[in-house]
Each structure stands twice: as C-alpha cells, then as structure tokens.
Amino acid sequence: MIKTKISNTFVRAHEICPDKGCYLFDPIVDANKIACPECGASRQSKSVVKMVNIGDHVSSMLACDEFRGEVEQYREVIDARTDQDPYTDFFSGSSYQELRSRGLFSGKHDIAIVLCVDGFTSHVSNESMVMIHVIISRIDPSIRYTDDNTFQIAILFGDTKTNFESYLRLIIQSLNRLSSQPIIVKRNGFHIATSKVYNLGVIADGVEIN
Numbered sequence: 001m002i003k004t005k006i007s008n009t010f011v012r013a014h015e016i017c018p019d020k021g022c023y024l025f026d027p028i029v030d031a032n033k034i035a036c037p038e039c040g041a042s043r044q045s046k047s048v049v050k051m052v053n054i055g056d057h058v059s060s061m062l063a064c065d066e067f068r069g070e071v072e073q074y075r076e077v078i079d080a081r082t083d084q085d086p087y088t089d090f091f092s093g094s095s096y097q098e099l100r101s102r103g104l105f106s107g108k109h110d111i112a113i114v115l116c117v118d119g120f121t122s123h124v125s126n127e128s129m130v131m132i133h134v135i136i137s138r139i140d141p142s143i144r145y146t147d148d149n150t151f152q153i154a155i156l157f158g159d160t161k162t163n164f165e166s167y168l169r170l171i172i173q174s175l176n177r178l179s180s181q182p183i184i185v186k187r188n189g190f191h192i193a194t195s196k197v198y199n200l201g202v203i204a205d206g207v208e209i210n
C-alpha cells in the first residue's frame with residue numbers, strides 16, 4: 001500500500017541528522033546532544049523530518065459521524081462474538097479477551113491501531129525510502145484498508161536504517177500516551193467522543209528494525 005500524499009494538518013517537525021539522516025533527535029533525551037551519535041555530523045535545527053501526529057489525526061477521524069458509527073458498529077459485532085464463532089481477526093482471539101479483562105477497550109470509542117513500516121526504493125532516484133502508516137484495526141475488515149480509514153504519518157529518506165529505533169521512539173511514546181490518556185473529541189463545544197488508542201503492534205516490511 002503506497003500513498004503519495006501526507007496530510008498537511010497535524011504535522012510536526014522533528015530534528016534529524018543533517019548529513020545522512022541516520023538519527024532522529026528526541027527533543028527531551030537528546031536536548032544536549034550537539035552531534036549525530038551515529039556519524040558525528042553537527043546538529044542543525046533546519047534538518048527535520050515531518051510526521052503526522054497520530055492523536056490529532058485520530059481525533060479528526062472520530063469527529064466524523066460516519067467513522068464513529070463504524071467504530072460503534074464493529075464494537076457491537078465484537079461484543080456479540082462467542083467462543084464458537086470462527087476466528088476472523090485479532091478481536092476473535094484470546095489475546096484480545098485478555099486485554100479486555102484487564103480493562104482495555106472499555107470505552108465505546110476506544111480503538112486499536114497497527115503501525116506499518118514499508119521500505120522501498122524510488123524508481124526515479126534510486127533513493128531508499130521508508131513509509132510509515134497507520135491502520136485502524138477496530139473497524140470492519142471490509143473497510144479497514146481503504147484510503148479514508150488508513151493514514152500515512154511519514155515518508156523518510158536517507159539512511160534511516162542505521163538507527164531506525166530513534167525514528168520509531170517518538171511515535172511509540174505518543175502511542176503509549178494515547179493508551180493511558182484518552183482523546184477527548186468535541187465539536188462546536190459539544191462532547192462527542194472519548195477514546196483511548198491501543199497499539200497492537202508494528203508490521204515491518206523490507207526494513208530491519210533493531
């Protein structure tokens with residue numbers, strides 16, 4: 001699944017290694033670093049990569065009546081399942097039941113996402129790129145992979161493989177926050193949804209993640 005457009009809304013800039021792009025600086029942990037820890041290149045505030053903020057994007061999706069309706073409807077489907085039903089996806093399985101018993105997914109609009117990391121090479125420039133996108137898994141499988149229900153958070157260029165963990169770090173941190181601090185969605189001052197976001201995992205294709 002390759003998309004070429006990244007939504008301009010909700011985009012945040014993150015500082016990266018200015019030479020090869022081999023490291024993404026954490027604004028807190030790396031506040032005092034003056035050079036890339038991988039290649040030694042001097043840090044420059046202009047070298048940035050842009051990433052979509054997942055919480056902001058999910059909020060905008062939940063503000064849409066149609067999407068919220070899909071979340072509510074699939075929740076009913078999941079809740080009605082019994083042990084005798086065939087396995088259709090993660091929400092049929094025992095891992096999900098265990099998470100449920102621990103109090104996860106208790107909110108009506110709580111959702112689950114999967115982070116997808118695709119490595120590919122541009123036919124035009126031979127440059128290697130990595131694309132990260134989000135699949136919302138807590139909606140019906142028939143619409144789960146459509147353009148409206150998935151979104152891209154970044155396209156990365158350069159030597160990101162050297163320390164890909166540094167690129168994933170901020171994303172994972174934001175997902176950890178979203179699983180404990182719910183998103184509150186309001187429209188015209190009225191509350192319409194409260195949602196925690198749970199990350200079910202990272203699917204990586206063609207990228208070595210250390």
Ligand SMILES: [Zn+2]
Nearest residue numbers: 017022036039
């Ligand atoms: Zn570097």
